[in-house]
Amino acid sequence: MTSTTRLTVAQALVRFLAAQYTERDGERTRLVGATWGIFGHGNVAGIGQALVEYADVMPYHQGRSEQAMVHAAVGYARQRNRLSAHAVTTSIGPGATNLVTGAALATVNHLPVLLLPGDVFATRPADPVLQQLEVPYAGDVSVNDCLRPVSRWFDRVTRPEALIPAALQAMRVLADPVDTGAVTLALPQDVQTEAFDWPEEFFAARTWTVRRPAADPGELAAAAAAVRAARRPLIVAGGGVHHSRAEEALGALAAATRIPVASTQAGKGSLRWDHPQDVGGIGHTGTATADELARTADLVIGVGTRYTDFTTASGTLFTAPGVRFLNVNIAPHDGHKLAGLPLIADARTGLEALAAALTAPAHRVEPAYVTEYTDDKERWEYRVDAAYEAEDADIRPTQPQVLGALDELVTEDDILINAAGSLPGDLHKLWRARSRDQYHVEYGYSCMGYEIPAAIGVRMAAPGRPVWALVGDGTYLMNPTEIVTAVQENVAITVIVLQNHGYASIGGLSAAVGAEGYGTAYRFRAGDGSFTGAPLPVDLAANAASLGMRVLRAKTVRDLRSALAEARGADTPTCVYVETETADRVSGAPPAQAWWDVPVAETATRPSAVAAREEYDRHVAARRRHL
Incomplete structure (x- = not known):
C-alpha cells in the first residue's frame, strides 16, 4: 500500500519544489532555489503559510513589486546558466497581472521562472470576490489568463490531485533548454488551503537532465561543406553560446579556423574582447568592424541566435550576393531562420562536432581575410579609446x-x-x-x-x-x-x-524619424506648451x-x-x-553602424518628418528577404 502524507495543496507544492534538481555534465543543483513573494488575500493563507511551514527547505525573499520579483528571478536564472531558477508568488488581481511584463521578458529570453499567482475561488462560494475580474461571456476566465501568451507552460490547479501532473509538467518545461521560459501555475485561493493525502513518491528527490542533443550526421556534413566552401565566413554568437557554456568550444573553433566572431547583445562576451577573432557587437548597435564583415560575408554562421531585428539591421545588413546562413541552434524554430542550413544541436556539442569535421584536413580562412579584420578591429579600438578618454x-x-x-x-x-x-x-x-x-x-x-x-x-x-x-x-x-x-x-x-x-535613446530616435524629440525630455513646459523649459x-x-x-x-x-x-x-x-554631459554638446559614442527600421510618417507637413521619410525610403529599399 502506498504511504501518504496529508498536507494542503500549497504545502505539498513547496515540499515538491524543494526536492527538484537539474543535472548537466555531472553538475547537480536545486532547480527551484528560492521563492519570492508579496502576500495578499489570494496567497497569504495558502502559499504564504506553506513557506512558513517549510522555511527550513525553501528560502524566501520579500519583494516590493511583482514585476521586479520576476526580474530578480530572471537575473538569478541567467547567472546560474538556467540550471537553477526562482519561484514568484502573488495574490490575485493586480498582483497577478503585474507579473505579465516580467513573464514576457523571461520567455523572450528563454530564461526559466516559476510563477505562482493566486486565483479566484474554484468552488465559487462568493462571486465575485475582491479583485476578481468578471468576464460576462466566460465564467472560467480570470486575470491570470493574461499570463497564457507570455508563458511557455500554463495550468490552473482547480483540484488538489491535479497538482501532481501540473507540477511535473512545470518542472519539465523549466529544465528544457528549448522550451524554457515563464511557467505559470495559477492557484485558486481555496484550493491552496485544501488538504489531500499525497503519495510520498511525490516528494522524493527528482533529477531533471538538461540535454545536450548532438548534431545529425547529414546536417553536420552539409555544415562542414558550407564552411569549407566559404571565402568570407562570419560567426554570429548569440545567447545560446552562454546558455550552453559553449564559450571554450567557440573559441577553439575560431582559433583553429581564424573565422571572425561577432556577437549579439545576448552573446557578447562569448569571446573576450581581446581574443584575436572577436570583432565586437553586430547589427544596429554593433561595431563598424563587425558590420562591414557582415555586409561582405558569403556565409553567416549563427550560433544560438534568434536573428533579431537589431542583429540583422532590419534585413539590410547581410547584403553580399548569394550569402547563405548556417544555424547552429538547439531550437528548430531558430535553426531554420533565414532559409539557413540547420545544424540542430546543443551549441557546445554542435561546435565541437563542427570543429572536428573541419580538422581532417585542417581548414582555415585566407590570411588576407584575417589581416583585413584584424586591422579593422585595431582601428575600431582607437575609436573606443577616443570615446572613453576625458582630457579634462x-x-x-x-x-x-x-x-x-x-x-x-x-x-x-x-x-x-x-x-x-x-x-x-x-x-x-x-x-x-x-x-x-x-x-x-x-x-x-x-x-x-x-x-x-x-x-x-x-x-x-x-x-x-x-x-x-x-x-x-x-x-x-x-x-x-x-x-x-x-x-x-x-x-x-x-x-x-x-x-x-529624459529618455536619451528615444529622444534621439524621435529626432531621427521626424518626431522632433517630442515628449522625451524631463523638463518643465515652455510658454508654447512644449517640454523645453528648465530641467x-x-x-x-x-x-x-x-x-x-x-x-x-x-x-x-x-x-x-x-x-x-x-x-x-x-x-x-x-x-x-x-x-552626464549630453552628446549634442560633447562628442559621445560612435553613431549606429547599421540601420534599424522604425517606420516614418508617409505624409507630413513638418520639414523634419519629410526629410526623415526620404531617408527611410532610401534604407528600406535595401531590405532583402533571404530565401
Missing part, C-alpha cells in the same frame, strides 16, 4: 566616459547589468568584455526597470562578485522599489544612475538615499573615478549618481 578630469563626463572610467576599474570578476535606453547601444559598441558573464544586457525585451532587481538576483547567484546596475534616470524612475530589498537583505549591489534629464528639480540621489542606499555623488570625471573605486569595495548597497 574636472568636467562633467559624457556617458561613454562613464563607461571608460568603469572600464579602467573592473576585472573579469565584475558583472554589468543593463536593459534599456541609450546605454545598450553604447555598451554593445564600446564595452570590452573580460569574461563570459561580465556583460549582462537584457535586450530581448529591453525592459526599463529590469536592472536593479536583476542585479539583486545576479548577486544572489554570484555572491562576492561586484555587480553593477547601470541605469538612466528614465529607467530608474520606472522601478527603484527593490532597492529596499537590497538594503533589507544587504545584497551589496552598486547602482550607477546616469542623469541626463525638473528631481533629485534621484536623494531618492536612493531615502530608500536606504549609501549614495556617492560625482560631479566630474575625477569624482566619478573616486566614487566608482569606493563603491566597488563597499559591502552594502551603494549608489553612484552622476549627471
Whole structure:
C-alpha cells in the first residue's frame, strides 16, 4: 500500500519544489532555489503559510513589486546558466497581472521562472470576490489568463490531485533548454488551503537532465561543406553560446579556423574582447568592424541566435550576393531562420562536432581575410579609446566616459547589468568584455526597470562578485522599489544612475524619424506648451538615499573615478549618481553602424518628418528577404 502524507495543496507544492534538481555534465543543483513573494488575500493563507511551514527547505525573499520579483528571478536564472531558477508568488488581481511584463521578458529570453499567482475561488462560494475580474461571456476566465501568451507552460490547479501532473509538467518545461521560459501555475485561493493525502513518491528527490542533443550526421556534413566552401565566413554568437557554456568550444573553433566572431547583445562576451577573432557587437548597435564583415560575408554562421531585428539591421545588413546562413541552434524554430542550413544541436556539442569535421584536413580562412579584420578591429579600438578618454578630469563626463572610467576599474570578476535606453547601444559598441558573464544586457525585451532587481538576483547567484546596475534616470524612475530589498537583505549591489534629464535613446530616435524629440525630455513646459523649459528639480540621489542606499555623488570625471573605486569595495548597497554631459554638446559614442527600421510618417507637413521619410525610403529599399 502506498504511504501518504496529508498536507494542503500549497504545502505539498513547496515540499515538491524543494526536492527538484537539474543535472548537466555531472553538475547537480536545486532547480527551484528560492521563492519570492508579496502576500495578499489570494496567497497569504495558502502559499504564504506553506513557506512558513517549510522555511527550513525553501528560502524566501520579500519583494516590493511583482514585476521586479520576476526580474530578480530572471537575473538569478541567467547567472546560474538556467540550471537553477526562482519561484514568484502573488495574490490575485493586480498582483497577478503585474507579473505579465516580467513573464514576457523571461520567455523572450528563454530564461526559466516559476510563477505562482493566486486565483479566484474554484468552488465559487462568493462571486465575485475582491479583485476578481468578471468576464460576462466566460465564467472560467480570470486575470491570470493574461499570463497564457507570455508563458511557455500554463495550468490552473482547480483540484488538489491535479497538482501532481501540473507540477511535473512545470518542472519539465523549466529544465528544457528549448522550451524554457515563464511557467505559470495559477492557484485558486481555496484550493491552496485544501488538504489531500499525497503519495510520498511525490516528494522524493527528482533529477531533471538538461540535454545536450548532438548534431545529425547529414546536417553536420552539409555544415562542414558550407564552411569549407566559404571565402568570407562570419560567426554570429548569440545567447545560446552562454546558455550552453559553449564559450571554450567557440573559441577553439575560431582559433583553429581564424573565422571572425561577432556577437549579439545576448552573446557578447562569448569571446573576450581581446581574443584575436572577436570583432565586437553586430547589427544596429554593433561595431563598424563587425558590420562591414557582415555586409561582405558569403556565409553567416549563427550560433544560438534568434536573428533579431537589431542583429540583422532590419534585413539590410547581410547584403553580399548569394550569402547563405548556417544555424547552429538547439531550437528548430531558430535553426531554420533565414532559409539557413540547420545544424540542430546543443551549441557546445554542435561546435565541437563542427570543429572536428573541419580538422581532417585542417581548414582555415585566407590570411588576407584575417589581416583585413584584424586591422579593422585595431582601428575600431582607437575609436573606443577616443570615446572613453576625458582630457579634462574636472568636467562633467559624457556617458561613454562613464563607461571608460568603469572600464579602467573592473576585472573579469565584475558583472554589468543593463536593459534599456541609450546605454545598450553604447555598451554593445564600446564595452570590452573580460569574461563570459561580465556583460549582462537584457535586450530581448529591453525592459526599463529590469536592472536593479536583476542585479539583486545576479548577486544572489554570484555572491562576492561586484555587480553593477547601470541605469538612466528614465529607467530608474520606472522601478527603484527593490532597492529596499537590497538594503533589507544587504545584497551589496552598486547602482550607477546616469542623469541626463529624459529618455536619451528615444529622444534621439524621435529626432531621427521626424518626431522632433517630442515628449522625451524631463523638463518643465515652455510658454508654447512644449517640454523645453528648465530641467525638473528631481533629485534621484536623494531618492536612493531615502530608500536606504549609501549614495556617492560625482560631479566630474575625477569624482566619478573616486566614487566608482569606493563603491566597488563597499559591502552594502551603494549608489553612484552622476549627471552626464549630453552628446549634442560633447562628442559621445560612435553613431549606429547599421540601420534599424522604425517606420516614418508617409505624409507630413513638418520639414523634419519629410526629410526623415526620404531617408527611410532610401534604407528600406535595401531590405532583402533571404530565401
